[in-house]
Amino acid sequence: MFNAKAYSTASATSPLCSTTIARRDPTEDDVQIEILFCGICHSDLHMARNEWSSVMPTVYPCVPGHEIVGRVTKVGSAVTKFKAGDLAGVGCLVDSDGTCDACKAGLEQFCPNQTLTYGFPDRHLGGVTYGGYSESIVVDQRFVVSIPANLNLAATAPLLCAGITTYSPMKHWGVTAGKKVGIVGLGGLGHMGVKFAHALGAHTVVFTTSSNKVEDALRLGADEVVLSRDASAMQKHAGSFDFILDCVSADHDINAYINLLTRDGNMTLVGAPEKPLSLVSFGLIVGRRSVSGSPIGGLAETQEMLDFCGEHRITSEVEVIAMQQVNEAYERLLKADVKYRFSIDMASLKAE
Numbered sequence: 001m002f003n004a005k006a007y008s009t010a011s012a013t014s015p016l017c018s019t020t021i022a023r024r025d026p027t028e029d030d031v032q033i034e035i036l037f038c039g040i041c042h043s044d045l046h047m048a049r050n051e052w053s054s055v056m057p058t059v060y061p062c063v064p065g066h067e068i069v070g071r072v073t074k075v076g077s078a079v080t081k082f083k084a085g086d087l088a089g090v091g092c093l094v095d096s097d098g099t100c101d102a103c104k105a106g107l108e109q110f111c112p113n114q115t116l117t118y119g120f121p122d123r124h125l126g127g128v129t130y131g132g133y134s135e136s137i138v139v140d141q142r143f144v145v146s147i148p149a150n151l152n153l154a155a156t157a158p159l160l161c162a163g164i165t166t167y168s169p170m171k172h173w174g175v176t177a178g179k180k181v182g183i184v185g186l187g188g189l190g191h192m193g194v195k196f197a198h199a200l201g202a203h204t205v206v207f208t209t210s211s212n213k214v215e216d217a218l219r220l221g222a223d224e225v226v227l228s229r230d231a232s233a234m235q236k237h238a239g240s241f242d243f244i245l246d247c248v249s250a251d252h253d254i255n256a257y258i259n260l261l262t263r264d265g266n267m268t269l270v271g272a273p274e275k276p277l278s279l280v281s282f283g284l285i286v287g288r289r290s291v292s293g294s295p296i297g298g299l300a301e302t303q304e305m306l307d308f309c310g311e312h313r314i315t316s317e318v319e320v321i322a323m324q325q326v327n328e329a330y331e332r333l334l335k336a337d338v339k340y341r342f343s344i345d346m347a348s349l350k351a352e
């Protein structure tokens with residue numbers, strides 16, 4: 001075992017603060033990574049504050065962070081995919097059983113025995129796993145992905161969660177040229193959704209509550225932007241969308257969007273608000289429409305997404321911050337005041 005600097009929170013109401021955690025010495029299958037950047041996902045905030053207590057109660061102390069990019073410093077003897085000096089990424093998953101139907105299909109995000117990057121039982125050290133708000137991490141090579149060399153690293157970190165979480169459902173629901181696609185909420189996930197929908201050739205419409213994001217949405221690839229609190233602007237799109245991706249982190253009216261779907265259209269929820277959403281059955285019945293959800297993506301698809309990003313030069317729009325600014329960043333995230341992802345420069349933590 002070795003010690004690593006990290007930021008953790010001790011309770012749902014405590015700020016994140018500096019601490020030291022134990023990391024395992026790499027086993028033969030492990031990759032040890034010096035973390036260079038870690039994105040701040042809204043899920044980090046939900047978890048730090050125990051907002052998902054009914055589904056996934058937070059175990060404290062909690063070290064969040066699952067949008068990790070860094071440099072490999074050491075590898076175990078059986079590691080073939082990486083060597084010291086390589087760039088590497090880690091997302092929301094660090095382990096799974098490898099034997100169930102989901103794992104065999106490369107869909108580790110559905111494995112009943114998966115281990116999330118933080119807050120899940122750690123089968124090596126006991127206790128729970130600790131995430132990317134840290135100077136290093138040790139992960140089984142199966143859960144480490146390669147980072148295209150041509151991308152800015154700070155702006156690549158958010159691809160590991162925000163990127164795959166928006167890419168995967170678009171591939172699943174067949175977003176291509178000729179389709180009309182809506183993205184609800186221009187935050188960390190939403191802005192990646194816009195970039196992917198545009199890159200896949202769809203007619204892309206952004207729904208936002210923030211009038212100051214309209215120009216950005218167009219610059220990021222939207223063909224149209226709708227202020228979602230303007231009922232008449234919403235009404236103009238009634239019955240016209242093939243697919244809508246809902247990336248909203250807080251309570252909101254999903255029925256307003258279901259009414260915009262075409263016959264057999266689908267709305268996928270990736271946003272995970274603390275409170276249940278209400279659903280009007282008729283919105284689904286009249287158009288045989290569907291609402292579904294989608295969690296992150298498997299490892300093969302995560303690598304596919306990163307390669308797609310390398311090819312299309314897609315990264316996240318980031319505001320790089322120091323680790324010490326994390327509490328302030330959380331408050332701004334709650335106000336939808338980030339353009340469009342915070343990326344923590346871990347040099348700031350090493351310097352502490």
Ligand SMILES: NC(=O)c1ccc[n+]([C@@H]2O[C@H](COP(=O)([O-])OP(=O)(O)OC[C@H]3O[C@@H](n4cnc5c(N)ncnc54)[C@H](OP(=O)(O)O)[C@@H]3O)[C@@H](O)[C@H]2O)c1
Pocket residue numbers: 040041042043044046161162165184185186187188189190207208209210213247248249250251252269270271272273294295296333334336340
């Ligand atoms: N399914 C998964 O696997 C997965 C993975 C990662 C994250 N998530 C979840 O996805 C959600 C979004 O994460 P994120 O990191 O993208 O969050 P974020 O950066 O905070 O973005 C959320 C966006 O939602 C909109 N919004 C916020 N409050 C709203 C309200 N009261 N009414 C309507 N719109 C509101 C805002 O967009 P506008 O300003 O444009 O309105 C905001 O920018 C979170 O719940 C997160 O936990 C799920």
Ligand SMILES: [Zn+2]
Pocket residue numbers: 041042043044066092161162
């Ligand atoms: Zn996330």
Ligand SMILES: [Zn+2]
Pocket residue numbers: 096097098099100101102103104108110111112113
């Ligand atoms: Zn499995």
